[in-house]
Amino acid sequence: MNIEKAIDAVREGFRDYQLAPHYSSPRVRMQHEDRRLTIHPGGCVNLGTAGVFIHKERFSFHNDSQQYTNAGKRVYVAYDSETAKLQSIIVGSLPLFPFDNAENHFATETAITSAVGTDLIARNDCKILTLLGTGRQARRHLIALSAIRNLEKAKIYSRSRENREQFLETMQSYTDIELTLCETPEQAVQGSDLICCATGSNSPALLGKWLEPGQHITSIVNSNKGVKEQAGLSRPRREIDDLVVQKADIIAVNITEQSQIDEHGDLFEPVQRGIINWQDLTEIGEIIAGSKQGRSSSEQITLYKQNSDQGVGFMALAKLAYEVAIENKIGVEI
Numbered sequence: 001m002n003i004e005k006a007i008d009a010v011r012e013g014f015r016d017y018q019l020a021p022h023y024s025s026p027r028v029r030m031q032h033e034d035r036r037l038t039i040h041p042g043g044c045v046n047l048g049t050a051g052v053f054i055h056k057e058r059f060s061f062h063n064d065s066q067q068y069t070n071a072g073k074r075v076y077v078a079y080d081s082e083t084a085k086l087q088s089i090i091v092g093s094l095p096l097f098p099f100d101n102a103e104n105h106f107a108t109e110t111a112i113t114s115a116v117g118t119d120l121i122a123r124n125d126c127k128i129l130t131l132l133g134t135g136r137q138a139r140r141h142l143i144a145l146s147a148i149r150n151l152e153k154a155k156i157y158s159r160s161r162e163n164r165e166q167f168l169e170t171m172q173s174y175t176d177i178e179l180t181l182c183e184t185p186e187q188a189v190q191g192s193d194l195i196c197c198a199t200g201s202n203s204p205a206l207l208g209k210w211l212e213p214g215q216h217i218t219s220i221v222n223s224n225k226g227v228k229e230q231a232g233l234s235r236p237r238r239e240i241d242d243l244v245v246q247k248a249d250i251i252a253v254n255i256t257e258q259s260q261i262d263e264h265g266d267l268f269e270p271v272q273r274g275i276i277n278w279q280d281l282t283e284i285g286e287i288i289a290g291s292k293q294g295r296s297s298s299e300q301i302t303l304y305k306q307n308s309d310q311g312v313g314f315m316a317l318a319k320l321a322y323e324v325a326i327e328n329k330i331g332v333e334i
């Protein structure tokens with residue numbers, strides 16, 4: 001599988017969502033204490049595919065950050081939506097990144113969605129990337145964001161020096177971009193064009209007071225009501241503070257309804273506090289389909305709250321994987 005083709009596929013999935021939102025549904029998450037089951041249903045009219053993506057994890061909160069304690073193999077079930085024939089059952093996340101080992105091989109699709117939304121509103125001339133986080137998603141976001149912008153340098157921060165050094169050691173051989181480690185998040189954000197928050201954090205890793213005109217932020221942490229009601233976290237998870245949201249001239253999301261249903265802290269709390277309204281959000285499908293505008297000046301601060309991968313993106317990827325499998329004669333006919 002090729003990253004560029006995966007990005008193109010997910011973009012088309014979100015275009016389809018805009019054309020027929022009733023053929024899809026936001027992510028459904030069921031939770032008991034630290035156990036959760038998640039289903040992403042999606043139908044893509046133009047791509048001619050529909051089905052579900054399902055996953056199961058257990059997690060813990062430690063050091064103000066989320067960790068997965070168990071994560072089962074993901075499963076895609078995709079139908080040809082014209083003939084209604086079952087097209088594929090794919091077990092496991094797609095093998096998009098060469099550095100993922102078997103233990104870490106899940107949620108590879110997230111960085112692809114992030115690249116789609118970021119591409120729509122970040123400045124075209126972004127050269128310097130900030131990465132907050134040094135885990136699975138940070139590694140993948142470095143590669144996926146490099147596919148949409150001509151990046152020259154990435155400034156990396158996470159709280160542990162050991163994790164930062166490990167990131168550098170692992171990732172420098174997978175990229176030509178100059179990787180620089182930073183001692184503080186503020187230092188990492190200074191002078192950057194594109195800020196990617198790919199942390200496990202429960203409280204803001206990025207503060208609005210550090211932002212500069214023209215910067216773009218992509219943030220991937222999402223909370224859900226179940227985390228408060230079942231897992232005992234006293235407040236929703238946050239990755240960015242209210243001032244980031246307040247300073248953003250454009251706030252893009254995958255699907256607004258997802259943040260309303262799940263009460264995602266990074267958007268739900270600013271809405272509750274009257275800092276933004278739900279109507280202020282732009283869905284990425286609206287920009288892709290041309291019904292809403294993206295960035296209109298190089299000075300604007302833009303925010304893409306990547307508020308959960310969606311069924312339409314997974315089904316677009318399932319179709320691509322099916323085509324790759326047919327072409328390369330891999331897989332088993334059932």
Ligand SMILES: NC(=O)c1ccc[n+]([C@@H]2O[C@H](COP(=O)([O-])OP(=O)(O)OC[C@H]3O[C@@H](n4cnc5c(N)ncnc54)[C@H](OP(=O)(O)O)[C@@H]3O)[C@@H](O)[C@H]2O)c1
Pocket residue numbers: 064065066067068107110132133134135136137138157158159160161163164185198199200201202203204205220221222306307308309
């Ligand atoms: N939007 C979506 O659809 C989607 C899908 C899947 C996952 N996610 C989210 O992706 C996040 C990351 O997942 P992952 O698999 O990459 O987790 P991971 O491998 O455990 O990595 C988490 C990273 O966050 C860093 N971190 C924690 N708090 C931080 C802070 N305040 N500032 C900077 N770095 C911090 C940790 O490093 P240090 O300990 O060194 O700080 C670690 O490198 C999770 O929170 C998950 O909710 C989103």
